[in-house]
Amino acid sequence: MRVKLTLCLVGIIALLVAGNPLVIAGDLDPFLGAKGTLRIAGGTAHIPVMKEAAKRIMRMNRNIKITIAGGGSGLGIKQAGEGLVDIGDSGRKATEDEIKRYGLKMFKFAIDGIAIVVNPENPLIRMKKSEIIDIFSGKLNNWKELGWKDRETNVYTRDASSGTRKVFWKKALKKGEIAKTANFVKSHGAMKSAISRDPYGIGFISVGYLDDTVAPVSLDGVFPTLENVRKGNYKISRGLYMNTKGEPSELTRFFIDYLLSKEGQKIVAEKGFIVVKQ
Amino acid sequence: MRPSIEKLVEKGFLLSTLLSASITIFILSFMFLFSLPLFKGGKIVEFLRLGWNPYEGNFGVFPMMVGTVIIASFAILIATPFGIGCSALISVFSQRRFGRFLRKLVEFMTGIPTVVYSFVAIFLLVPLIREIFQKGTGMCVLSASIMLALLILPTIVLFLTDAFNSVPKNYLNAAEALGATPVQKLIYVIIPSAWKGIISGLVLAAGRAVGDTLISLMIAGDALQIPKGLSDAARTLTAHIALIIASDYESPEFKSIFVCGLILFVFTMLIVLALRLLGYFEILRER
Numbered sequence: 001m002r003v004k005l006t007l008c009l010v011g012i013i014a015l016l017v018a019g020n021p022l023v024i025a026g027d028l029d030p031f032l033g034a035k036g037t038l039r040i041a042g043g044t045a046h047i048p049v050m051k052e053a054a055k056r057i058m059r060m061n062r063n064i065k066i067t068i069a070g071g072g073s074g075l076g077i078k079q080a081g082e083g084l085v086d087i088g089d090s091g092r093k094a095t096e097d098e099i100k101r102y103g104l105k106m107f108k109f110a111i112d113g114i115a116i117v118v119n120p121e122n123p124l125i126r127m128k129k130s131e132i133i134d135i136f137s138g139k140l141n142n143w144k145e146l147g148w149k150d151r152e153t154n155v156y157t158r159d160a161s162s163g164t165r166k167v168f169w170k171k172a173l174k175k176g177e178i179a180k181t182a183n184f185v186k187s188h189g190a191m192k193s194a195i196s197r198d199p200y201g202i203g204f205i206s207v208g209y210l211d212d213t214v215a216p217v218s219l220d221g222v223f224p225t226l227e228n229v230r231k232g233n234y235k236i237s238r239g240l241y242m243n244t245k246g247e248p249s250e251l252t253r254f255f256i257d258y259l260l261s262k263e264g265q266k267i268v269a270e271k272g273f274i275v276v277k278q
Numbered sequence: 279m280r281p282s283i284e285k286l287v288e289k290g291f292l293l294s295t296l297l298s299a300s301i302t303i304f305i306l307s308f309m310f311l312f313s314l315p316l317f318k319g320g321k322i323v324e325f326l327r328l329g330w331n332p333y334e335g336n337f338g339v340f341p342m343m344v345g346t347v348i349i350a351s352f353a354i355l356i357a358t359p360f361g362i363g364c365s366a367l368i369s370v371f372s373q374r375r376f377g378r379f380l381r382k383l384v385e386f387m388t389g390i391p392t393v394v395y396s397f398v399a400i401f402l403l404v405p406l407i408r409e410i411f412q413k414g415t416g417m418c419v420l421s422a423s424i425m426l427a428l429l430i431l432p433t434i435v436l437f438l439t440d441a442f443n444s445v446p447k448n449y450l451n452a453a454e455a456l457g458a459t460p461v462q463k464l465i466y467v468i469i470p471s472a473w474k475g476i477i478s479g480l481v482l483a484a485g486r487a488v489g490d491t492l493i494s495l496m497i498a499g500d501a502l503q504i505p506k507g508l509s510d511a512a513r514t515l516t517a518h519i520a521l522i523i524a525s526d527y528e529s530p531e532f533k534s535i536f537v538c539g540l541i542l543f544v545f546t547m548l549i550v551l552a553l554r555l556l557g558y559f560e561i562l563r564e565r
Contacts, residue, residue: 101528154415159500159521160332160531180329180341183415183511184500184521197405198415 027261030254031061038251041069042076042089043163044187045112045206046240048271050089053259056267064251070187073163080104080243086252088243091163091206103246108239109259111274113207113229114168115236117192117214121199124148126218132172135202138179143200155182156194156203164188167238168204172219208272230274240273306543312536325537330502330518337534341504343541345512348505349419349494350487353426357483360427361434362469362476368435369442370464381439387432396496399425404497411509417499420508425493430483437482441475442468474557481553485546491516515542 040050047068054066071079073090080088081102091112094104116132118124124146127135134140135153144150157178158165169175185191188209195201196213207224210216216224219234228234242256258264265275316322328338364384368377399421408416445468453467469476491514494500499511500521513521519535 152413156415175333180503181501181511183417184513186521194415197400198408201415 027258027263028057028060030257031057031064034061034251034254035063036251037065037067038087038255039067039069039085040087040089040242041071041079041085042087042243043073043091043240044070044189045091045164045208046089046242047188048208049110049240049259049268049273052267052271053255053264056263057255057258066255072159072161072186073166074161077102077104077243080245083245086244086249087255090241090243091238092166093239093241094243104243105246105248107242107244107256107260108276109242109256109264110240110268110276111229111237112240113224113226113234113237113274114164114172114204115207115210115224116172116202116217116219117195117205117210118202118217119195119199120213120215122148122202122215124217125215126221129172129220132217132219133174133176136173136179136182137177138181141179141181149200151200154198154201155179156185156191156198156201157182158191158204159184159186163238164204164206168236171236171238172204210272226272226274239276306540309536309540309543312533313540315533316537322537325534329504332531335530337530339515339518339534339538339541341502342513342515342518342538344504345419345494345498346488346514346516346542346545349422349426349498349512349514350484352419352423352508353430353487354480354484356423356427357431357434358480361431361438361479361483364431364435365438365442366464366468369439370468371460381436384432384435388436392429392490392492393496395425395429396493399493399497407509414509415499415511417497417511418509419498419505419512422494422498422512422514423508425497426487426490429490429493430486433483433486434479437475437479438472441472441479444475445471473560477553477557481550484549484553488542488545488549489516491520495520515545 040054047070050068054068058064058066069085073092076085076088076090077094077098078088079085081098081104094102094106098104099106116127122143124143127146131140131146136155136157138155140146141153142150143153155178169178183194185194185203188206191203191205192209192211192214195203195205202217205214207216207226207229210224218224219236222228222234224234224236229237242259244252244256248256259268260277265277268275316325324336325338326343327340328336329341330336330338364380368380368384372380403421403424404416406416407418407421408414411418449467449471450463453463458466494512494514495517498514498517500513500517501511502513503510505512515538519538522531522535
């Protein structure tokens with residue numbers, strides 16, 4: 001009798017376990033017995049995805065601590081190379097020199113577009129490439145010249161560590177000059193709040209950060225939508241990378257694999273970026 | 279027994295003094311050592327004269343030096359009259375209890391983190407300044423100077439009230455006996471005999487204004503130009519260091535920030551020296 005009861009219970013538990021979607025999900029499985037801390041720093045475009053992934057992992061296994069910091073792509077690469085963090089995020093490829101010096105390994109987990117943004121009050125949301133180059137170089141410094149108010153254009157750019165700035169400078173400005181009068185901000189979040197508060201501001205931001213508080217500008221008729229970035233119609237895009245010094249350690253490996261798994265890529269899509277694996 | 283303990287305590291104090299003094303000297307020589315390559319290459323003149331243009335290989339910090347000096351001097355200029363006014367109210371004009379309350383309030387102000395000031399300024403001051411000037415972003419020399427003035431005001435006020443309070447009572451009584459009004463007392467008796475304290479207060483305040491990072495980083499705009507007016511965005515040396523520190527250790531950008539640190543150090547030393555000299559001449563004159 002007792003044996004039967006036990007068997008019955010075991011059967012029920014087994015059924016419950018098998019039927020539980022959390023356990024079936026599988027992509028988080030490697031973290032089950034894991035333990036330790038994982039330090040991530042660098043690119044600020046990455047933060048929403050990193051945060052969501054970290055939240056899910058830490059919720060499942062409380063023995064894992066994941067810390068996420070910004071600082072920019074340059075900082076991410078530097079800190080990963082010096083062993084200060086386990087993963088250094090960057091919104092650009094590491095340079096030959098950086099890879100050689102630090103022995104970096106790159107893992108691309110998403111593709112991101114860089115949108116030019118203005119304040120929603122600004123009606124000029126269709127511009128030509130040449131106009132963008134002129135605005136950022138300071139040659140065109142009044143909105144009146146484009147047919148709006150007689151107010152100066154306030155150009156916002158990012159600090160030296162920004163990978164977004166490097167990519168934007170290369171692909172949108174054709175390595176043209178950025179005006180000395182430009183204001184500097186230190187992250188995507190700061191860029192968004194600066195533009196949303198300044199009616200006469202113009203800046204650039206990751207497509208994943210776009211929302212109602214800023215207005216994306218179309219370049220030669222192409223709006224920076226996810227669709228356009230994915231199809232390659234919108235040219236100012238870049239990969240988002242995780243960099244490790246040499247081969248990643250076990251926990252780091254799990255994290256990278258997780259972001260490249262089905263569930264990880266779903267997070268990437270949910271946060272407004274383009275997946276690298278279907 | 280007694281004297282030996284006395285000696286021991288004295289030695290202890292000497293040791294802690296030496297330690298703090300040597301750390302200052304150590305930092306100075308550390309920065310000098312790291313900026314030596316720039317001095318040796320003869321690049322230092324270019325460095326001090328030119329602007330920041332990494333793509334062309336120029337890593338000059340002249341605009342930042344100008345930015346620092348302008349923003350800090352305006353802050354002092356704004357804060358000094360307010361400081362004198364506040365301290366006069368606290369120690370001369372108001373009832374003792376109200377004065378004490380005001381002083382407590384000012385003491386509380388010293389504890390407000392600069393990031394809070396900058397944060398509030400972004401929402402309240404910056405849009406206002408933008409609309410007043412009708413140009414620029416509102417993140418400019420004037421915004422940063424106003425907030426810096428607020429930051430250094432408590433330092434000035436606390437020093438000034440102490441200086442005002444330490445004016446000998448019999449001077450004041452004598453002035454009163456001659457029929458001086460409180461305002462006359464302040465102008466002819468208190469300020470002239472408290473100038474030493476005023477100078478110390480201003481020295482410390484100037485040091486804080488030059489050294490503060492977050493206010494100028496967050497609301498001065500951090501542009502690379504040499505500011506030509508109050509509504510222009512500018513970058514201070516401290517903000518420059520904060521912005522560049524994230525770049526590669528091997529890069530010339532990174533190496534250049536040691537020189538920025540050295541310049542900041544020299545700036546503060548010059549301020550202290552200048553004001554001390556002023557005080558010294560004043561003493562000679564009095565004799």
